[in-house]
Amino acid sequence: MAQTTIISNGANLAKYMSLPQKGAVLAEYIWIDGTNNIRSKCRTFYKKPETIDDLPEWNFDGSSTNQAPGSNSDIYLRPVAMYPDPLRLGDNIIVLAECYNSDGSPNAFNYRHECAKLMEAHKDEKIWFGIEQEYTLFDNLGNVYGWPVGGFPAPQGPYYCGVGTGKVYCRDIVEAHYRACLFAGIRISGINAEVMPSQWEFQVGPCDGISMGDELTVARYLLHRVAEDFGVVISFHPKPLKGDWNGAGCHTNVSTEKMRQPGGMKYIEEAIEKLSKRHKEHIAVYGEDNDLRLTGRHETASAATFSSGVANRGSSIRIPRSVAKEGFGYFEDRRPASNIDPYLVTGIMTETILGSIPDVDVVKQVSRK
Protein backbone atom coordinates (compact mmCIF):
# COMPACT_ATOMS: atom_id res chain seq x y z
CA MET A 1 0.00 0.00 0.00
CA ALA A 2 1.04 3.58 -0.53
CA GLN A 3 2.49 5.30 2.52
CA THR A 4 0.40 8.39 2.21
CA THR A 5 -2.44 9.17 -0.07
CA ILE A 6 -3.61 12.68 -0.73
CA ILE A 7 -7.04 12.55 -2.22
CA SER A 8 -9.10 15.56 -3.13
CA ASN A 9 -12.30 15.89 -1.16
CA GLY A 10 -14.59 14.60 -3.88
CA ALA A 11 -17.80 14.67 -1.88
CA ASN A 12 -17.29 18.32 -0.89
CA LEU A 13 -16.30 19.26 -4.42
CA ALA A 14 -19.46 17.61 -5.82
CA LYS A 15 -21.66 20.13 -3.94
CA TYR A 16 -20.03 23.02 -5.79
CA MET A 17 -19.73 21.27 -9.14
CA SER A 18 -23.53 20.94 -9.22
CA LEU A 19 -24.06 24.70 -8.85
CA PRO A 20 -25.50 26.21 -12.05
CA GLN A 21 -23.01 28.06 -14.26
CA LYS A 22 -25.66 30.55 -15.42
CA GLY A 23 -24.76 30.32 -19.08
CA ALA A 24 -21.00 30.50 -18.67
CA VAL A 25 -18.83 28.00 -20.55
CA LEU A 26 -15.44 27.09 -19.12
CA ALA A 27 -12.65 26.37 -21.58
CA GLU A 28 -9.53 24.62 -20.28
CA TYR A 29 -6.73 25.48 -22.74
CA ILE A 30 -4.05 22.76 -22.70
CA TRP A 31 -0.60 22.70 -24.33
CA ILE A 32 2.74 20.86 -24.35
CA ASP A 33 5.44 22.78 -22.43
CA GLY A 34 9.24 22.90 -22.75
CA THR A 35 9.74 19.76 -20.66
CA ASN A 36 7.31 17.55 -22.60
CA ASN A 37 4.70 17.91 -19.87
CA ILE A 38 1.19 19.24 -20.25
CA ARG A 39 0.10 22.60 -18.86
CA SER A 40 -3.35 24.11 -18.75
CA LYS A 41 -5.30 27.17 -17.75
CA CYS A 42 -8.94 28.04 -17.87
CA ARG A 43 -11.11 30.94 -18.97
CA THR A 44 -14.80 31.80 -19.08
CA PHE A 45 -16.89 32.42 -22.19
CA TYR A 46 -20.45 33.69 -22.12
CA LYS A 47 -21.36 32.24 -25.49
CA LYS A 48 -20.90 28.58 -26.28
CA PRO A 49 -18.06 28.15 -28.83
CA GLU A 50 -19.46 26.02 -31.67
CA THR A 51 -16.32 25.57 -33.76
CA ILE A 52 -12.60 26.03 -33.30
CA ASP A 53 -12.85 29.42 -35.07
CA ASP A 54 -15.01 30.74 -32.21
CA LEU A 55 -12.08 30.31 -29.82
CA PRO A 56 -9.68 33.24 -29.47
CA GLU A 57 -5.91 33.06 -29.38
CA TRP A 58 -4.64 33.39 -25.80
CA ASN A 59 -1.24 33.65 -24.13
CA PHE A 60 0.80 32.69 -21.09
CA ASP A 61 4.15 33.29 -19.41
CA GLY A 62 6.55 31.04 -21.32
CA SER A 63 9.43 31.82 -18.94
CA SER A 64 7.64 29.73 -16.32
CA THR A 65 7.27 26.70 -18.57
CA ASN A 66 10.77 26.48 -20.11
CA GLN A 67 9.39 27.83 -23.37
CA ALA A 68 10.72 31.40 -23.45
CA PRO A 69 13.26 33.74 -21.82
CA GLY A 70 12.01 36.10 -19.10
CA SER A 71 12.87 39.13 -21.22
CA ASN A 72 10.45 38.11 -23.98
CA SER A 73 8.14 35.73 -22.18
CA ASP A 74 4.76 35.91 -23.94
CA ILE A 75 3.86 32.70 -25.75
CA TYR A 76 0.68 32.55 -27.79
CA LEU A 77 -1.84 29.72 -27.64
CA ARG A 78 -3.60 28.99 -30.93
CA PRO A 79 -6.58 26.66 -30.53
CA VAL A 80 -6.48 23.66 -32.89
CA ALA A 81 -9.07 21.20 -31.51
CA MET A 82 -11.81 21.10 -28.88
CA TYR A 83 -13.33 18.29 -26.82
CA PRO A 84 -16.19 17.94 -24.30
CA ASP A 85 -14.74 18.23 -20.78
CA PRO A 86 -15.43 15.03 -18.76
CA LEU A 87 -14.30 16.71 -15.52
CA ARG A 88 -16.58 19.73 -15.65
CA LEU A 89 -19.36 18.29 -17.83
CA GLY A 90 -22.12 20.49 -19.30
CA ASP A 91 -21.05 22.70 -22.20
CA ASN A 92 -17.54 23.04 -20.78
CA ILE A 93 -14.66 22.16 -23.09
CA ILE A 94 -11.00 21.23 -23.31
CA VAL A 95 -9.14 23.27 -25.93
CA LEU A 96 -5.93 21.85 -27.39
CA ALA A 97 -3.59 24.67 -28.42
CA GLU A 98 -0.34 25.04 -30.36
CA CYS A 99 2.33 27.41 -29.01
CA TYR A 100 3.75 30.34 -31.00
CA ASN A 101 6.43 32.91 -30.18
CA SER A 102 5.67 36.63 -30.20
CA ASP A 103 7.21 37.01 -33.69
CA GLY A 104 4.69 34.49 -35.05
CA SER A 105 7.14 31.59 -35.45
CA PRO A 106 6.23 28.19 -33.93
CA ASN A 107 7.64 27.73 -30.43
CA ALA A 108 10.68 25.41 -30.28
CA PHE A 109 8.58 22.71 -28.61
CA ASN A 110 5.65 23.00 -31.01
CA TYR A 111 6.21 19.88 -33.12
CA ARG A 112 2.58 19.78 -34.24
CA HIS A 113 3.05 22.65 -36.69
CA GLU A 114 5.38 20.74 -39.06
CA CYS A 115 3.64 17.41 -38.47
CA ALA A 116 0.39 18.97 -39.69
CA LYS A 117 2.13 20.08 -42.91
CA LEU A 118 3.30 16.51 -43.59
CA MET A 119 -0.17 15.10 -42.92
CA GLU A 120 -1.76 17.69 -45.21
CA ALA A 121 0.74 17.02 -48.03
CA HIS A 122 0.06 13.26 -47.88
CA LYS A 123 -3.64 13.33 -47.04
CA ASP A 124 -4.64 11.28 -50.09
CA GLU A 125 -2.76 8.28 -48.65
CA LYS A 126 -5.15 8.23 -45.66
CA ILE A 127 -2.50 7.32 -43.09
CA TRP A 128 -3.79 5.93 -39.77
CA PHE A 129 -2.02 5.45 -36.47
CA GLY A 130 -2.72 3.60 -33.24
CA ILE A 131 -0.57 4.30 -30.20
CA GLU A 132 -0.21 2.00 -27.18
CA GLN A 133 0.62 4.30 -24.28
CA GLU A 134 2.33 2.54 -21.36
CA TYR A 135 2.72 4.33 -18.03
CA THR A 136 3.66 3.72 -14.40
CA LEU A 137 1.90 4.73 -11.19
CA PHE A 138 3.81 6.33 -8.33
CA ASP A 139 2.58 7.42 -4.91
CA ASN A 140 3.16 10.98 -3.74
CA LEU A 141 6.36 10.01 -1.91
CA GLY A 142 8.00 8.84 -5.13
CA ASN A 143 7.59 5.08 -4.63
CA VAL A 144 6.12 2.85 -7.30
CA TYR A 145 2.52 2.58 -6.21
CA GLY A 146 1.84 -0.45 -4.03
CA TRP A 147 5.43 -1.72 -3.96
CA PRO A 148 6.84 -2.62 -0.52
CA VAL A 149 8.82 0.33 0.86
CA GLY A 150 12.55 -0.28 0.42
CA GLY A 151 11.90 -3.59 -1.31
CA PHE A 152 10.49 -5.23 -4.39
CA PRO A 153 7.42 -7.24 -5.27
CA ALA A 154 7.69 -10.82 -6.53
CA PRO A 155 9.30 -11.05 -10.00
CA GLN A 156 7.35 -10.31 -13.17
CA GLY A 157 4.94 -12.98 -14.32
CA PRO A 158 1.51 -12.63 -12.70
CA TYR A 159 0.97 -8.94 -13.42
CA TYR A 160 0.45 -8.65 -17.21
CA CYS A 161 -3.32 -8.54 -17.80
CA GLY A 162 -3.51 -9.46 -14.12
CA VAL A 163 -6.70 -9.80 -12.13
CA GLY A 164 -6.92 -9.61 -8.36
CA THR A 165 -5.46 -7.85 -5.35
CA GLY A 166 -1.67 -7.78 -5.33
CA LYS A 167 -1.55 -8.32 -9.10
CA VAL A 168 -2.88 -4.92 -10.18
CA TYR A 169 -3.05 -1.52 -8.54
CA CYS A 170 -5.37 1.45 -9.05
CA ARG A 171 -7.84 -0.13 -11.42
CA ASP A 172 -10.13 2.69 -10.25
CA ILE A 173 -7.91 5.26 -12.00
CA VAL A 174 -7.75 3.16 -15.15
CA GLU A 175 -11.55 2.77 -15.31
CA ALA A 176 -12.15 6.46 -14.55
CA HIS A 177 -9.69 7.48 -17.26
CA TYR A 178 -11.32 5.13 -19.79
CA ARG A 179 -14.74 6.73 -19.21
CA ALA A 180 -13.28 10.24 -19.24
CA CYS A 181 -11.69 9.58 -22.65
CA LEU A 182 -14.92 8.18 -24.08
CA PHE A 183 -16.85 11.24 -22.86
CA ALA A 184 -14.29 13.55 -24.48
CA GLY A 185 -14.61 11.69 -27.80
CA ILE A 186 -11.09 10.25 -27.68
CA ARG A 187 -10.89 7.04 -29.73
CA ILE A 188 -9.52 5.00 -26.83
CA SER A 189 -9.55 1.41 -28.09
CA GLY A 190 -8.59 -0.56 -24.98
CA ILE A 191 -6.63 -0.92 -21.76
CA ASN A 192 -4.56 -3.63 -20.08
CA ALA A 193 -2.36 -4.14 -17.03
CA GLU A 194 1.34 -4.42 -17.96
CA VAL A 195 4.21 -6.79 -17.20
CA MET A 196 5.69 -4.68 -14.38
CA PRO A 197 3.38 -4.27 -11.37
CA SER A 198 1.75 -0.82 -11.26
CA GLN A 199 2.32 -0.36 -14.97
CA TRP A 200 -0.66 -0.05 -17.33
CA GLU A 201 -1.36 0.62 -20.98
CA PHE A 202 -4.13 2.34 -22.89
CA GLN A 203 -4.47 2.35 -26.66
CA VAL A 204 -5.74 5.21 -28.81
CA GLY A 205 -6.67 4.66 -32.45
CA PRO A 206 -6.88 4.06 -35.22
CA CYS A 207 -6.72 7.84 -35.72
CA ASP A 208 -6.16 9.55 -39.04
CA GLY A 209 -3.20 11.88 -39.59
CA ILE A 210 -2.77 14.75 -37.16
CA SER A 211 -5.62 13.59 -34.92
CA MET A 212 -3.34 10.85 -33.52
CA GLY A 213 -1.09 13.34 -31.76
CA ASP A 214 -4.08 15.44 -30.71
CA GLU A 215 -6.05 12.61 -29.16
CA LEU A 216 -3.03 11.08 -27.42
CA THR A 217 -2.18 14.46 -25.91
CA VAL A 218 -5.70 14.92 -24.59
CA ALA A 219 -5.74 11.32 -23.27
CA ARG A 220 -2.46 12.01 -21.41
CA TYR A 221 -3.89 15.22 -19.97
CA LEU A 222 -6.96 13.33 -18.77
CA LEU A 223 -4.82 10.61 -17.20
CA HIS A 224 -2.79 13.14 -15.18
CA ARG A 225 -5.97 14.96 -14.24
CA VAL A 226 -7.90 11.85 -13.16
CA ALA A 227 -4.90 10.52 -11.18
CA GLU A 228 -4.75 13.89 -9.37
CA ASP A 229 -8.17 13.12 -7.89
CA PHE A 230 -6.78 9.82 -6.57
CA GLY A 231 -3.53 11.28 -5.19
CA VAL A 232 -1.43 9.24 -7.63
CA VAL A 233 1.44 10.39 -9.88
CA ILE A 234 1.65 9.25 -13.51
CA SER A 235 5.11 8.63 -14.96
CA PHE A 236 5.81 8.33 -18.67
CA HIS A 237 9.50 7.57 -18.11
CA PRO A 238 10.64 4.72 -20.44
CA LYS A 239 12.64 2.93 -17.72
CA PRO A 240 11.13 4.00 -14.41
CA LEU A 241 12.96 1.24 -12.53
CA LYS A 242 16.41 -0.10 -13.28
CA GLY A 243 16.91 -3.85 -13.14
CA ASP A 244 14.80 -6.76 -14.21
CA TRP A 245 11.62 -4.76 -14.74
CA ASN A 246 10.04 -3.97 -18.09
CA GLY A 247 10.36 -0.47 -19.44
CA ALA A 248 7.48 1.56 -20.85
CA GLY A 249 6.90 2.21 -24.53
CA CYS A 250 4.54 3.80 -26.98
CA HIS A 251 4.28 1.16 -29.71
CA THR A 252 3.07 2.99 -32.78
CA ASN A 253 0.90 1.10 -35.25
CA VAL A 254 0.58 2.47 -38.75
CA SER A 255 -1.19 1.86 -42.05
CA THR A 256 -1.99 3.64 -45.28
CA GLU A 257 -5.08 2.99 -47.36
CA LYS A 258 -3.04 0.84 -49.76
CA MET A 259 -1.73 -1.29 -46.87
CA ARG A 260 -5.26 -1.86 -45.60
CA GLN A 261 -6.50 -3.34 -48.87
CA PRO A 262 -5.96 -6.85 -50.30
CA GLY A 263 -2.38 -7.06 -51.57
CA GLY A 264 -1.35 -4.45 -49.01
CA MET A 265 1.58 -6.53 -47.76
CA LYS A 266 3.64 -5.23 -50.68
CA TYR A 267 3.27 -1.67 -49.35
CA ILE A 268 3.94 -2.78 -45.77
CA GLU A 269 7.21 -4.38 -46.92
CA GLU A 270 8.17 -1.28 -48.90
CA ALA A 271 7.55 0.88 -45.82
CA ILE A 272 9.67 -1.38 -43.60
CA GLU A 273 12.48 -1.25 -46.17
CA LYS A 274 12.40 2.56 -46.03
CA LEU A 275 12.33 2.52 -42.22
CA SER A 276 15.38 0.25 -42.13
CA LYS A 277 17.40 2.97 -43.89
CA ARG A 278 16.54 5.71 -41.38
CA HIS A 279 16.89 3.83 -38.09
CA LYS A 280 19.21 6.42 -36.50
CA GLU A 281 16.99 9.33 -37.46
CA HIS A 282 13.94 7.62 -36.00
CA ILE A 283 15.71 6.72 -32.75
CA ALA A 284 16.69 10.40 -32.44
CA VAL A 285 13.03 11.41 -32.05
CA TYR A 286 11.70 8.29 -30.27
CA GLY A 287 11.99 9.65 -26.73
CA GLU A 288 14.57 10.68 -24.14
CA ASP A 289 16.28 7.94 -22.11
CA ASN A 290 14.96 5.40 -24.59
CA ASP A 291 18.45 3.83 -24.66
CA LEU A 292 17.79 2.64 -21.09
CA ARG A 293 14.77 0.74 -22.41
CA LEU A 294 15.91 -0.50 -25.84
CA THR A 295 18.45 -2.98 -24.54
CA GLY A 296 17.42 -6.08 -26.46
CA ARG A 297 15.87 -7.50 -23.30
CA HIS A 298 12.37 -7.19 -21.80
CA GLU A 299 10.54 -7.54 -25.13
CA THR A 300 12.59 -4.88 -26.92
CA ALA A 301 15.09 -4.77 -29.76
CA SER A 302 18.45 -3.09 -29.16
CA ALA A 303 18.59 0.60 -30.09
CA ALA A 304 21.77 -0.10 -32.06
CA THR A 305 20.24 -2.24 -34.79
CA PHE A 306 17.12 -2.37 -36.93
CA SER A 307 15.12 -5.58 -37.25
CA SER A 308 11.66 -6.68 -38.32
CA GLY A 309 9.60 -9.81 -38.14
CA VAL A 310 6.20 -11.43 -38.03
CA ALA A 311 4.85 -11.78 -34.48
CA ASN A 312 8.33 -11.02 -33.10
CA ARG A 313 8.21 -8.86 -29.97
CA GLY A 314 12.00 -8.73 -29.86
CA SER A 315 12.27 -6.78 -33.14
CA SER A 316 12.06 -3.08 -33.97
CA ILE A 317 9.11 -3.62 -36.30
CA ARG A 318 6.50 -6.32 -35.82
CA ILE A 319 3.96 -7.44 -38.37
CA PRO A 320 1.05 -8.96 -36.44
CA ARG A 321 0.52 -12.65 -37.27
CA SER A 322 -3.06 -11.98 -38.40
CA VAL A 323 -1.87 -9.33 -40.86
CA ALA A 324 0.76 -11.68 -42.34
CA LYS A 325 -1.91 -14.35 -42.73
CA GLU A 326 -4.43 -12.09 -44.46
CA GLY A 327 -1.81 -10.31 -46.56
CA PHE A 328 -2.84 -6.76 -45.67
CA GLY A 329 -3.48 -4.48 -42.69
CA TYR A 330 -0.91 -2.57 -40.63
CA PHE A 331 2.38 -2.96 -38.76
CA GLU A 332 3.81 -1.95 -35.40
CA ASP A 333 6.90 0.14 -34.64
CA ARG A 334 7.96 -1.02 -31.17
CA ARG A 335 10.81 1.45 -30.76
CA PRO A 336 9.06 4.64 -29.52
CA ALA A 337 9.34 5.28 -25.77
CA SER A 338 6.44 6.09 -23.46
CA ASN A 339 7.58 9.73 -23.25
CA ILE A 340 7.54 10.49 -27.00
CA ASP A 341 6.12 13.60 -28.52
CA PRO A 342 3.49 11.94 -30.72
CA TYR A 343 3.80 14.62 -33.41
CA LEU A 344 7.52 13.87 -33.86
CA VAL A 345 6.82 10.14 -34.14
CA THR A 346 3.81 10.26 -36.47
CA GLY A 347 5.61 13.02 -38.37
CA ILE A 348 8.81 11.09 -39.06
CA MET A 349 6.86 7.93 -39.93
CA THR A 350 4.92 9.89 -42.52
CA GLU A 351 8.11 11.56 -43.78
CA THR A 352 9.97 8.24 -44.14
CA ILE A 353 7.13 6.16 -45.55
CA LEU A 354 5.39 8.70 -47.78
CA GLY A 355 8.20 11.14 -48.55
CA SER A 356 9.70 14.39 -47.30
CA ILE A 357 8.30 17.79 -48.25
CA PRO A 358 10.06 21.15 -48.76
CA ASP A 359 10.92 23.13 -45.61
CA VAL A 360 10.06 20.30 -43.21
CA ASP A 361 12.70 18.17 -41.51
CA VAL A 362 11.38 16.25 -38.51
CA VAL A 363 14.77 15.38 -36.99
CA LYS A 364 16.10 18.94 -37.32
CA GLN A 365 13.24 20.24 -35.18
CA VAL A 366 14.60 18.66 -32.00
CA SER A 367 17.90 20.51 -32.34
CA ARG A 368 16.19 23.92 -32.09
CA LYS A 369 15.33 23.51 -28.41
Ligand code: ADP
Ligand atom coordinates in the same frame (compact mmCIF):
# COMPACT_ATOMS: atom_id res chain seq x y z
P1 ADP B 1 -0.37 -5.33 -29.07
O1 ADP B 1 -0.73 -6.71 -29.50
O2 ADP B 1 0.87 -4.85 -29.73
O3 ADP B 1 -0.34 -5.16 -27.57
P2 ADP B 1 -2.72 -3.55 -28.99
O4 ADP B 1 -4.00 -4.29 -29.12
O5 ADP B 1 -2.35 -3.08 -27.63
O6 ADP B 1 -1.56 -4.41 -29.68
O7 ADP B 1 -2.76 -2.24 -29.91
C1 ADP B 1 -3.03 -2.29 -31.26
C2 ADP B 1 -3.10 -0.88 -31.80
O8 ADP B 1 -3.18 -0.94 -33.22
C3 ADP B 1 -4.32 -0.09 -31.34
O9 ADP B 1 -3.92 1.20 -30.91
C4 ADP B 1 -5.16 0.05 -32.62
O10 ADP B 1 -5.86 1.25 -32.65
C5 ADP B 1 -4.09 0.01 -33.68
N1 ADP B 1 -4.57 -0.36 -35.02
C6 ADP B 1 -5.45 -1.34 -35.36
N2 ADP B 1 -5.65 -1.36 -36.68
C7 ADP B 1 -4.86 -0.38 -37.22
C8 ADP B 1 -4.62 0.11 -38.55
N3 ADP B 1 -5.23 -0.44 -39.62
N4 ADP B 1 -3.77 1.13 -38.70
C9 ADP B 1 -3.14 1.69 -37.65
N5 ADP B 1 -3.34 1.28 -36.38
C10 ADP B 1 -4.17 0.25 -36.16
Ligand code: MN
Ligand atom coordinates in the same frame (compact mmCIF):
# COMPACT_ATOMS: atom_id res chain seq x y z
MN1 MN C 1 -0.57 -3.40 -26.45
Ligand code: MN
Ligand atom coordinates in the same frame (compact mmCIF):
# COMPACT_ATOMS: atom_id res chain seq x y z
MN1 MN D 1 2.21 -3.12 -23.82
Ligand code: MN
Ligand atom coordinates in the same frame (compact mmCIF):
# COMPACT_ATOMS: atom_id res chain seq x y z
MN1 MN E 1 2.32 -3.47 -28.98
